[in-house]
Amino acid sequence: MLQVSYIRDNREQVLERLAVKNFKQTDLVDEVIKLDDNRRQTQNRLDNVSAEANAAAKQVGELMRSGKKEEAEVIKAKSGSWKEEIKQLGDELSQIEAELQQKIVLLPNLPHSSVPKGITPEENEVILENGEKPNLPEGALPHWELAAKYNLIDFELGVKITGAGFPVYKGKGAKLQRALIAFFLDEAEKAGYDERMLPLLVNEASGFGTGQLPDKEGQMYYVGVDNLYLIPTAEVPITNLYRDVILKADELPVMNCGYTPCFRREAGSYGAHVRGLNRLHQFDKVEIVQVVNPETSYDVLEQMSLHVQSLLQKLGLPYRVLRLCGGDMGFTSALTYDMETYSAAQGRWLEVSSVSNFETFQSNRLKLRFRNAEGKTQLPHTLNGSALALPRIVATLLENNQTAEGIKIPEALVPYTKFEWIN
Template sequence: MLDLPYLREKKEDAIKALSKRGIDANALVEGVLSIDSERRTLLADLESSKYEMNQASKEIGAAFQSGNKEKAQELKERTKVLKEIIKKGDGALSEVEGRLHDQLVLIPNTPHSSVPVGNSEAENEELKRVGDLPKLHEGAKPHWELASEYKLIDFELGVKITGAGFPVYKNKGARLQRALINFFLDEARHAGYEEVMPPHLVNAESAFATGQLPDKDGQMYHTELDHLYLIPTAEVPVTNIYRDVILEESELPQKLTAYTPCFRREAGSYGKDVRGLNRLHQFDKVEVVQVVDPKNSYDVLDEMVAHVASILDKLELPYRILRLCSGDLSFTSALTFDFEVYSAAQERWLEVSSVSNFESYQANRLKLRYRNEHGKPALAHTLNGSALALPRILASILENYQTETGIEIPKCLIPYTGFEKIEA
């Protein structure tokens, strides 16, 4: 959520930035600020009543100790009124604070100045294209046909075991999957990220802290008995490592990477988009997360974009980088770059990575701070990116690297797969 002191001090900036999202920013911000001022008035009164009460209690204590019981009794009478006032004040305050919080979490992050205004993904800004689109041979197939022809993935078997969107990887398909995970993790490690293996289920507090709750409630799988959520991305458990933490300035930046499966209900998405590996309920992903000094979070964002690009370069897959427009920007992000690889047989671009700077939006929910140059706790900035999500990478490898005699393995992966080609 947005930082309240920031909203108070830079109200106009916030409204201007939020307006890009096509929401009634003025009403949202003014609403929050008016509740906040109500809260502060209430708080000032309440605290002065508490001060009186505390003074009176001390006097009563002193009176008792000096044996002046009548005086103590007298004072006690006076505190009865104060007690009532305080009780009412406490109630009123927590009501106002609740309202303030409820309103505040409804405000999305302020888009960065470079974010183009737009309504949908159609208006995202294409920044760069890398690599030539492959020319496939006559009779080239989409990846789901290749997957079945070479017995790499069994979608129907997954349906039997679990349901649609839970494929079973087999043989060289499974090995290729494992190779990709290791390759991505090694690349991240070489780029300075420390590897972690977090839990795959999280509690509601964690899901709230990274912004999945309350706004994406229906997108996560939920375990009834223990009230835990299956992670939709490693971002949730990994970022929550830093919940309620105050880092020393010297400890920044924190760079973590994690491989996890990701679980998404994807409620409401059907049709051709979900064919094959295009959209799954369970998929694998390697994530990179950084916690940084606010001064250089945008340099770090560039660094993370370069990291993802270098992996796609090594895989020799054609890709493009997009700057998301305001309409496609996620609730918690200030600036996001998407990477899409070209899936040659489907003749379409598939999103394989999303790299975002959340500025202090997540940190505020996480209560993640660092000691600034004055030794005072201040909100840190958090960033994360996929590096990378596996299924669509696999899809484009299968399609782009297909030949009439089989599927070649990208050179950088051969040390990881232990085979150079997938043949019938």
């Protein structure tokens, strides 16, 4: 959520930035400013009347104590009028505040100055490509066929017990999942992240705090009887750990990581591109999150990007890094890098990580603050990234490492799988 004060002071710039994100409802900006004017005025009037009423009440108290009952009664008699006014202004104020809130949450975060203008994913900027695309042997298979051939994943069983998009991992397939999770967590810990193991269901306030609600309501599984949402990413519970918190300056940067399954409804996506592990309703992911001083956040973003890249390098996967264009960026992000690995048998790039700086967009919603050098509360910047999401890593790993003898496990992973080959 953008800060109203920022919108007021930087109206032109806000409009300009929103254009980069290809945001159309620009009327909202002026509506927000107007509502805020209204809010201030109303609050001012309410404060003044309340002050009068408070003073009078105090006077009544004093008069009563000194036994001047009649004088007290005179003031009491007058009280009815402000009482009504206070009630009326209070109602008015909360209505204005609700309306303001309703509008301001519709405004997406402003993109960083380096974000390219653009609408479609094709307009994302490739800023780096690394690693060799493998030359696959004759008759190389896509991962879903490899998964069947080596009995690693059973998609049909998942359909039986739950539905499409909920695979069952078996044998070495299951061990590979476990190995990747442990590997990613260990690497995150080495990079300085402190692990958390988190609830998989969150309440509405948490969904709002990180920006999934109300924007992406339909993307989350919802448990109505208890009014809880299944997390679409560990970002939600981890970042919300710091909701309503004022951090001390020396507590920054906060660095947390966590493994969780992630649940996404992905309504209406079917077809060849979502075959196999390409898009699932439930998948595993290790997430890294930082809460940092605004001055350092863009350096931290680079550092997080490098961490993700180091994982891909250690796994020996060819990858590229994209700087997302305004139109393809998430609602809450100011700058996002996507990491994609090359899936050789499918002949396409698959997104395996997304690293973003949210600046103060989330901290403002979360009421997450820190005490700065002057001892004042200030909104920190929040960042997060997948490090990494498993399914597409598994997909490229299987496809790119297939040989006539079987699938070769990357060396870095062998200590975790305790086997070198899937055959």
